Each structure stands twice: as structure tokens, then as C-alpha cells.
Amino acid sequence: MTISCIPASDALGAVISDVDLAKTLDSETVGALQKIWAENLVMIFRGQSLSDDDLIRFSSHFGECEKAPIGDSVLEQDIPPEITVVSNVMEDGKPIGFLGTGELTWHTDMSYIPEPSDASGLYAIEVADGPGGETSFLNMYSAYDTLPADLLAKIEDRTANHDSSYTSAGTLRTGLAEVTDVSKAPGARHRLLRTHPVTGRTALYLGRRPNSYILDLSVPDSESLLDEVWSHTTQDKFVYTHRWEKGDLVFWDNRCVMHRREPFDAGERRIMHRTQLKGAAPFYRA
Numbered sequence: 169m170t171i172s173c174i175p176a177s178d179a180l181g182a183v184i185s186d187v188d189l190a191k192t193l194d195s196e197t198v199g200a201l202q203k204i205w206a207e208n209l210v211m212i213f214r215g216q217s218l219s220d221d222d223l224i225r226f227s228s229h230f231g232e233c234e235k236a237p238i239g240d241s242v243l244e245q246d247i248p249p250e251i252t253v254v255s256n257v258m259e260d261g262k263p264i265g266f267l268g269t270g271e272l273t274w275h276t277d278m279s280y281i282p283e284p285s286d287a288s289g290l291y292a293i294e295v296a297d298g299p300g301g302e303t304s305f306l307n308m309y310s311a312y313d314t315l316p317a318d319l320l321a322k323i324e325d326r327t328a329n330h331d332s333s334y335t336s337a338g339t340l341r342t343g344l345a346e347v348t349d350v351s352k353a354p355g356a357r358h359r360l361l362r363t364h365p366v367t368g369r370t371a372l373y374l375g376r377r378p379n380s381y382i383l384d385l386s387v388p389d390s391e392s393l394l395d396e397v398w399s400h401t402t403q404d405k406f407v408y409t410h411r412w413e414k415g416d417l418v419f420w421d422n423r424c425v426m427h428r429r430e431p432f433d434a435g436e437r438r439i440m441h442r443t444q445l446k447g448a449a450p451f452y453r454a
């Protein structure tokens with residue numbers, strides 16, 4: 169099978185055509201996609217028609233699908249445990265999925281746990297008609313590669329705490345207390361610079377800005393250094409923004425990509441199915 173691939177933007181992302189992900193892929197195709205993914209960080213497939221099993225089978229070529237407990241805040245549905253529903257749609261008085269309609273600020277999925285997901289796939293089943301709901305992706309290799317020398321010197325040996333108290337929608341997670349001192353926030357600690365295990369390249373790893381804290385600094389010093397790093401990182405030149413269409417599958421690498429979502433109108437319906445992966449499968453090596 170010949171795969172066609174064009175850049176989605178100058179920053180990152182590849183739009184891949186001539187591949188039907190509802191079919192079983194041969195090993196040559198999988199290898200080609202792994203290479204495209206390592207080089208472009210985000211894969212975008214348009215016009216797909218996928219069942220949950222198709223999505224899980226495709227995702228499994230890039231890692232091991234994690235099972236996501238749904239908790240009792242969303243409607244129980246007959247879907248495989250590897251699938252998380254991201255949606256604002258209500259049924260029987262309960263949301264069928266997570267994350268509502270609001271803005272989701274820049275983040276890396278699950279960075280507040282010790283071993284975050286390596287990759288995420290998001291498949292659009294229903295999308296908003298109007299503007300809104302776009303997802304932006306940011307190239308964290310480029311953010312690292314362009315760090316001014318003085319800023320690099322200030323962060324290269326530093327570790328940050330990634331607060332686990334709030335979601336990227338700003339909602340306090342069940343059972344957790346409001347953060348009043350970022351140096352005491354719960355969460356997981358990660359180095360600000362991390363080496364990608366497949367590409368060997370260094371990427372900035374920031375998680376979320378709210379309640380982040382750089383260890384061994386005073387809170388004011390941590391805040392000002394984080395502001396400096398975030399201001400450098402969130403430049404438009406590192407960003408690709410995806411306008412969703414039904415049938416899109418977007419697949420990104422959390423080890424070198426941050427993402428955010430625009431809010432959308434509460435009167436719209438948006439249903440996405442997501443997979444989250446750990447990199448346990450055999451990978452393309454750069």
C-alpha cells in the first residue's frame with residue numbers, strides 16, 4: 169500500500185491519505201505510519217469510518233491501549249474499556265462523556281501521574297457545525313530547540329510538580345482540595361526536559377500552567393521562571409490547529425506535544441472517542 173502524506177503545518181502534523189483504518193493494516197504500512205508519526209508528532213486521517221474495535225486495533229500499533237475507568241459522573245454505556253468518551257451530549261440526565269464544552273487550556277494528558285500516557289487518539293463521531301471545538305497541538309521539540317541559552321541554563325536540571333487537583337477544564341477533581349500553596353500541591357514530578365525514547369530528541373515537558381511548581385525554588389521564583397518558559401513555549405509558530413470534521417482521527421504523541429481545545433457552543437453536539445496508550449508495542453526507531 170502506498171501512503172500519501174503532506175505536512176499539516178510548518179510546525180508539526182501530517183495529513184495522511186490513501187489508508188482505510190477500518191481494514192487490517194499490513195506490517196509495511198504500520199512501519200511507514202510509525203516513521204511518519206515519529207517525524208511529524210501528530211497524524212491526521214480524514215474521512216474514516218471506524219468502530220470502537222477498529223480504533224482500538226489501529227491504536228494498538230503504536231502502544232498498548234490503557235483501560236479508562238469511567239467513574240460515576242458519566243452515563244454507563246456499552247463501550248469497550250479502552251475507549252473514553254469525550255462529549256457534551258446528555259442522555260437520561262447524565263453526560264455521555266467527559267470535558268463538556270469549555271476551553272481546555274494547554275496541557276499534556278495525564279502528566280499529573282508518575283507514568284503518563286505516551287500517546288492519545290481522538291476520533292470524531294459528531295462535531296460542532298459552528299466555529300469552536302478546534303484542537304491545537306504544539307511542538308515541544310521546537311520549543312526546546314529554540315530556548316534562549318540563558319533560559320535553558322535556568323531550567324535544564326529542574327523538575328516540576330504537575331498538580332493533579334484540577335482538570336484541564338479547570339474543574340476540581342473529586343475528593344481533592346483547592347490548591348492554596350503550589351509548593352504543596354499533590355501530583356507527579358517530572359523533569360522539565362525529557363528525552364523521547366523513540367527519537368532520542370529532547371522535548372520540553374510542562375504539563376499544565378495552573379498550579380505548576382518548580383522544585384527547590386521559592387514560589388515567586390518558580391512562578392516567574394514558569395511564566396518565562398510558558399511565554400517562550402506558547403508561540404504560534406510551534407502550533408497546528410485542527411478544525412474537526414466527522415470521520416477525522418487525530419493521533420498525537422504526548423511525549424513531545426501539548427494540546428488545547430477551543431470552547432464550543434453548548435447547543436452543539438460533539439462526540440469523540442479517545443484511546444490512550446503506553447508505548448509497549450514494538451516501535452519504529454529513528
Ligand SMILES: [Fe+2]
Pocket residue numbers: 275276277336427
Ligand atoms: Fe487532553
